[in-house]
Amino acid sequence: MPVRSSPPIPRLADVEPLDLPKLQRATLNDEVYAELKRAIMAGAIEPGRSMTIRSLAASFGVSLMPVREALGRLVAERVLELLPNRSVAVPVLDRVRFHEVTRIRLALEGLAVREGARNIGEHELAQMIAWNEEMEAPETARSAKALDLNREIHYMLYRAAGMPTLYGMIETLWLQIGPLLTIHMRSILDHQPSTLQQHHRDAFAAISAGDAEAAAAAIVADIEAAAVTIDWTLS
Amino acid sequence: MPVRSSPPIPRLADVEPLDLPKLQRATLNDEVYAELKRAIMAGAIEPGRSMTIRSLAASFGVSLMPVREALGRLVAERVLELLPNRSVAVPVLDRVRFHEVTRIRLALEGLAVREGARNIGEHELAQMIAWNEEMEAPETARSAKALDLNREIHYMLYRAAGMPTLYGMIETLWLQIGPLLTIHMRSILDHQPSTLQQHHRDAFAAISAGDAEAAAAAIVADIEAAAVTIDWTLS
DNA sequence: TCACGACACTTGTGATCACGCACTTCTGTC
DNA sequence: GACAGAAGTGCGTGATCACAAGTGTCGTGA
Numbered sequence: 001m002p003v004r005s006s007p008p009i010p011r012l013a014d015v016e017p018l019d020l021p022k023l024q025r026a027t028l029n030d031e032v033y034a035e036l037k038r039a040i041m042a043g044a045i046e047p048g049r050s051m052t053i054r055s056l057a058a059s060f061g062v063s064l065m066p067v068r069e070a071l072g073r074l075v076a077e078r079v080l081e082l083l084p085n086r087s088v089a090v091p092v093l094d095r096v097r098f099h100e101v102t103r104i105r106l107a108l109e110g111l112a113v114r115e116g117a118r119n120i121g122e123h124e125l126a127q128m129i130a131w132n133e134e135m136e137a138p139e140t141a142r143s144a145k146a147l148d149l150n151r152e153i154h155y156m157l158y159r160a161a162g163m164p165t166l167y168g169m170i171e172t173l174w175l176q177i178g179p180l181l182t183i184h185m186r187s188i189l190d191h192q193p194s195t196l197q198q199h200h201r202d203a204f205a206a207i208s209a210g211d212a213e214a215a216a217a218a219i220v221a222d223i224e225a226a227a228v229t230i231d232w233t234l235s
Numbered sequence: 236m237p238v239r240s241s242p243p244i245p246r247l248a249d250v251e252p253l254d255l256p257k258l259q260r261a262t263l264n265d266e267v268y269a270e271l272k273r274a275i276m277a278g279a280i281e282p283g284r285s286m287t288i289r290s291l292a293a294s295f296g297v298s299l300m301p302v303r304e305a306l307g308r309l310v311a312e313r314v315l316e317l318l319p320n321r322s323v324a325v326p327v328l329d330r331v332r333f334h335e336v337t338r339i340r341l342a343l344e345g346l347a348v349r350e351g352a353r354n355i356g357e358h359e360l361a362q363m364i365a366w367n368e369e370m371e372a373p374e375t376a377r378s379a380k381a382l383d384l385n386r387e388i389h390y391m392l393y394r395a396a397g398m399p400t401l402y403g404m405i406e407t408l409w410l411q412i413g414p415l416l417t418i419h420m421r422s423i424l425d426h427q428p429s430t431l432q433q434h435h436r437d438a439f440a441a442i443s444a445g446d447a448e449a450a451a452a453a454i455v456a457d458i459e460a461a462a463v464t465i466d467w468t469l470s
Numbered sequence: 471t472c473a474c475g476a477c478a479c480t481t482g483t484g485a486t487c488a489c490g491c492a493c494t495t496c497t498g499t500c
Numbered sequence: 501g502a503c504a505g506a507a508g509t510g511c512g513t514g515a516t517c518a519c520a521a522g523t524g525t526c527g528t529g530a
Contacts, residue, residue, distance in 0.1 A: 027482090027483065027484090028483080028484070029307075029483080029484090052510080052511065052512085053511080053512070054510080054511070054512095062484080062485090063484060063485045063486075064484095064485085064486090064512090065483075065484050065485065065486095066483085066484070068304065068512085068513090069303065069304060069307050069483095072264075072304050072307055072308055072311075073307055073308060073310075073311035074311075075308075076307075076308035076309075076311040076312050077311050077312070078400060078403060085492075085493095085511085085512090086491095086511080086512055086513085087511075087512075097400070100398045100399075100400055100401060101400060103346065103398075103401075104343070104346070104398075104400065104401050104404070107342045107343060107345075107346045108339070108342060108343070110342075111338065111339070111342045163335045163338075163339075164335075165313060165332070165335055165336060165339065165411075166335060166338075166339050168313060169339070169404060176400075262512090262513065262514090263513080263514070264513075264514090287480080287481065287482085288481075288482070289480085289481070289482095297514080297515090298514060298515045298516075299482090299514095299515080299516090300513075300514050300515065300516095301513085301514070303482085303483090304513095320481085320482085320522075320523095321481085321482055321483085321521095321522095322481075322482075471530105472529105472530090473528105473529090473530085474527105474528090474529085474530100475526105475527090475528085475529100476525105476526090476527085476528095477524105477525085477526080477527095478523105478524090478525080478526095479522105479523085479524080479525095480521105480522085480523075480524095481520100481521085481522080481523095482519105482520095482521085482522100483518100483519085483520085483521100484517105484518085484519085484520105485516105485517085485518080485519100486515105486516085486517080486518095487514105487515085487516080487517095488513100488514085488515080488516100489512105489513085489514085489515100490511105490512095490513085490514105491510105491511085491512090491513100492509105492510090492511080492512105493508105493509085493510080493511095494507105494508080494509075494510095495506100495507085495508075495509095496505105496506085496507075496508090497504105497505090497506080497507090498503105498504090498505085498506095499502105499503090499504085499505100500501105500502090500503090500504100
């Protein structure tokens with residue numbers, strides 16, 4: 001630890017406790033991992049096309065090592081798929097697997113809402129309502145931002161459950177269907193002009209009324225409505 | 236591909252189609268990963284004590300690389316925990332987190348049974364019944380083999396659902412509570428001499444009767460019964 | 471006797487290199 | 501002209517090395 005030579009300067013630790021516990025340096029591994037997740041969720045990586053470690057490493061400007069580990073983690077989370085060639089790709093969800101992921105989502109996100117509806121605070125609820133109205137604004141209704149807002153609303157609700165393991169599992173499920181959402185975003189937003197927002201409004205009303213079960217039902221209806229629209233466009 | 240010089244010997248590919256699709260060489264990475272999973276599930280690794288990459292690599296007789304990636308995958312699956320030192324350990328489940336994992340298990344394994352009960356074949360059902368009776372045998376009732384049989388029964392039921400993503404998620408959940416199960420195995424098997432087997436029998440009867448919902452209820456009761464026993468021993 | 475600092479050691483992280491395997495492409499022969 | 505064999509290339513996997521940060525220990529000074 002470097003020590004200043006002039007004594008009158010007090011050390012930072014003396015002035016402020018500053019006990020932020022989770023300040024750990026981000027490794028290249030983590031950065032590549034986060035960047036890949038963002039790219040996948042944004043649909044920037046075409047499903048089915050394999051990608052090589054070397055090309056990704058060159059794109060990120062790092063060596064093979066961080067990319068290898070980040071890809072391995074994503075494969076472990078089933079966000080990426082291991083091809084027989086031992087190379088990886090964003091999996092192409094056929095109708096069967098999409099149905100499976102949707103059913104898991106219904107179970108898990110229903111549980112999260114049932115729990116989160118009880119714990120969520122006034123401030124978060126207001127924030128979600130604001131986001132939901134922003135989704136209906138004409139300039140964002142058909143843009144990628146609408147999907148981002150939709151995701152943030154759901155995530156905030158799920159975070160309120162205070163179940164970190166459950167939240168992580170839901171996050172990986174969203175990553176699995178994320179590419180599909182982005183690709184068919186136009187269809188979803190066209191076929192359902194304001195259905196999504198209405199389901200959200202139902203959920204907010206139920207939360208305000210203290211009816212966690214109704215809130216869960218609204219989110220389940222929301223997921224199912226989006227699922228049938230995507231299923232319509234599949235294969 | 237090496238070619239034999241003597242022509243009369245027919246090549247294997249000519250005699251037998253042998254189109255086993257999933258024959259890909261196991262890498263050291265996969266072997267270390269599988270071995271660590273076995274060790275964790277068996278409770279061989281004391282929860283909370285951190286382990287170093289180098290020591291594991293020395294134990295396995297491999298270099299750091301395969302161990303690093305295997306550990307990274309297990310951390311991604313939340314089977315291992317990343318300590319502030321950036322080293323890893325089997326997480327110690329407090330009561331709160333154990334409750335959370337149990338609630339997720341109820342949702343997911345209930346779904347799996349509801350689906351698996353409809354699809355499972357006669358042969359698998361007979362196998363499960365045989366395993367269940369073997370659990371009651373005096374020589375295995377209190378041994379680690381009883382836990383193995385219990386796990387195999389549940390896994391076979393969940394596999395029958397034909398939902399690989401769901402099955403993988405359930406498997407990681409079992410890995411998270413596996414150490415706890417093994418450590419408190421004595422308590423579980425003592426407090427519940429044949430309760431577990433009875434719940435299993437209820438599930439089998441419901442499956443035979445074609446009542447998937449009752450089968451799911453039986454497994455849910457099974458999980459809950461084991462959970463309250465473990466919760467009793469926690470802290 | 472206690473505290474502080476320097477040193478050695480351990481550990482995770484990242485880079486580089488080597489090997490084996492699979493696939494492609496070119497070429498020679500029938 | 502077509503097909504088989506060989507050379508070349510690209511890829512994942514694993515090992516080794518280098519580096520920085522953290523940690524414990526030993527020694528010295530007050």
